[in-house]
Amino acid sequence: MRRTFAFLLTLALATVVSSAQSRSSKTLDIYFIDTEGGHSTLYVAPTGESLLMDTGSPGGRDADRIMAVIQAAGVKQIDHMVSTHYHSDHVGGLQEVASRIPMAQFIDHGPTSEPKEQAPGFQKMYAELYAKAKHTVVKPGDKIPFDGVTVVVATSNGEVLKTPLPGGGKPNPACAGFAPRDESRVDPDNTMSVGLVFTYGKFRTVNLGDFTWNKEQDLMCPNNPIGKVDLYLTSHHGIDQSGSPALVHGLQPRVAIMHNSTRKGGAIQTMQTLHTSPGLEDIWQLHWAYAAGLEQNTPALFIANMEDNETMANVLLNPPATFGQARGPGGPGAGGPPPQGAAAGAPNAPGQGGRAGGRAGGGRGGHTGPAFWIKVSAESDGTFSVTNTRNNFTKTYAARK
Numbered sequence: 256m257r258r259t260f261a262f263l264l265t266l267a268l269a270t271v272v273s274s275a276q277s278r279s280s281k282t283l284d285i286y287f288i289d290t291e292g293g294h295s296t297l298y299v300a301p302t303g304e305s306l307l308m309d310t311g312s313p314g315g316r317d318a319d320r321i322m323a324v325i326q327a328a329g330v331k332q333i334d335h336m337v338s339t340h341y342h343s344d345h346v347g348g349l350q351e352v353a354s355r356i357p358m359a360q361f362i363d364h365g366p367t368s369e370p371k372e373q374a375p376g377f378q379k380m381y382a383e384l385y386a387k388a389k390h391t392v393v394k395p396g397d398k399i400p401f402d403g404v405t406v407v408v409a410t411s412n413g414e415v416l417k418t419p420l421p422g423g424g425k426p427n428p429a430c431a432g433f434a435p436r437d438e439s440r441v442d443p444d445n446t447m448s449v450g451l452v453f454t455y456g457k458f459r460t461v462n463l464g465d466f467t468w469n470k471e472q473d474l475m476c477p478n479n480p481i482g483k484v485d486l487y488l489t490s491h492h493g494i495d496q497s498g499s500p501a502l503v504h505g506l507q508p509r510v511a512i513m514h515n516s517t518r519k520g521g522a523i524q525t526m527q528t529l530h531t532s533p534g535l536e537d538i539w540q541l542h543w544a545y546a547a548g549l550e551q552n553t554p555a556l557f558i559a560n561m562e563d564n565e566t567m568a569n570v571l572l573n574p575p576a577t578f579g580q581a582r583g584p585g586g587p588g589a590g591g592p593p594p595q596g597a598a599a600g601a602p603n604a605p606g607q608g609g610r611a612g613g614r615a616g617g618g619r620g621g622h623t624g625p626a627f628w629i630k631v632s633a634e635s636d637g638t639f640s641v642t643n644t645r646n647n648f649t650k651t652y653a654a655r656k
């Protein structure tokens with residue numbers, strides 16, 4: 256009897272120790288999914304709880320890619336489905352994804368701010384989805400319960416976080432010289448984006464959806480309520496309607512990940528703001544970007560999806576004549592658009608889209624079929640690694656001292 260008890264006790268202790276060990280080695284995993292200049296990012300907490308932000312564009316391509324990542328991550332249910340705002344490159348794939356995996360909670364900023372829906376019938380479809388799950392409208396300062404990870408709403412419905420997070424609240428020197436933009440042509444629902452800050456131990460990352468340049472000043476000036484972040488998802492796909500120095504240089508990210516496509520995002524100004532950001536170590540991109548050209552795209556090692564070989568060869572053989580000049584297909588000094596009838600799986604039709612145009616519309620351009628993603632694994636001590644699934648290149652960033 257006593258021996259049995261001792262044996263059981265030993266077994267119980269061994270179980271506690273081993274589960275504690277496996278627990279302490281667990282990571283917050285983040286999957287940046289290529290939706291060709293749309294947005295979809297999957298966050299998986301150390302316990303396996305899941306939070307998906309946005310679902311890319313309609314048409315099945317992005318839903319397939321999102322489901323491929325969900326399967327690779329071993330996720331069986333989306334516990335929190337966050338729609339940052341109602342543009343078709345963010346909510347376009349929602350119905351398709353929701354038909355393929357259970358969703359327990361929908362989170363958004365409230366009704367759309369635009370009379371004309373970019374994703375037709377979306378509000379009606381959303382009401383049907385709401386009826387089957389929990390629906391939560393968030394405001395800045397709200398916390399989304401997410402096992403072991405503190406998720407705070409930084410922006411929602413045009414409002415911004417006023418109560419600083421731990422480590423935040425200090426004056427932001429990058430506010431000096433802030434130059435407001437004329438945002439009269441910016442689609443208003445961008446400014447309503449739900450933006451989240453994730454803190455896992457000493458690791459912090461931010462995702463502000465398509466929050467815009469002028470609104471960044473509201474959030475970050477004169478005091479920065481977020482503090483420093485380790486990882487920054489470039490706001491608004493790397494379009495230069497967002498990503499001001501006040502935001503980027505204020506947050507001082509170590510790593511930036513850009514969810515651009517070949518012809519959306521990668522704007523010269525955005526790239527230069529990143530390249531000059533204090534403490535920035537690397538830029539990772541979901542795609543090669545024509546706008547950034549040879550000079551400003553990050554090295555291919557850090558790019559998850561390129562172009563077809565023929566187009567890339569054209570780019571290499573015909574570099575832009577002028578440094579810093581934005582260049583679109585057929586533009587000055589361009590390597591020229593992809594050839595007509597290029598191989599399947601390759602690129603956009605010539606003349607499609609245009610450089611960093613700004614209006615949402617994620618379906619524009621891009622290749623069909625599967626795509627590579629970028630995976631981040633963060634530990635609570637602040638160490639994190641980034642992996643490019645195209646070439647399996649992984650770089651580990653040691654915790655900040």
Ligand SMILES: [Zn+2]
Pocket residue numbers: 292293294342344345465491492615616
């Ligand atoms: Zn967008």
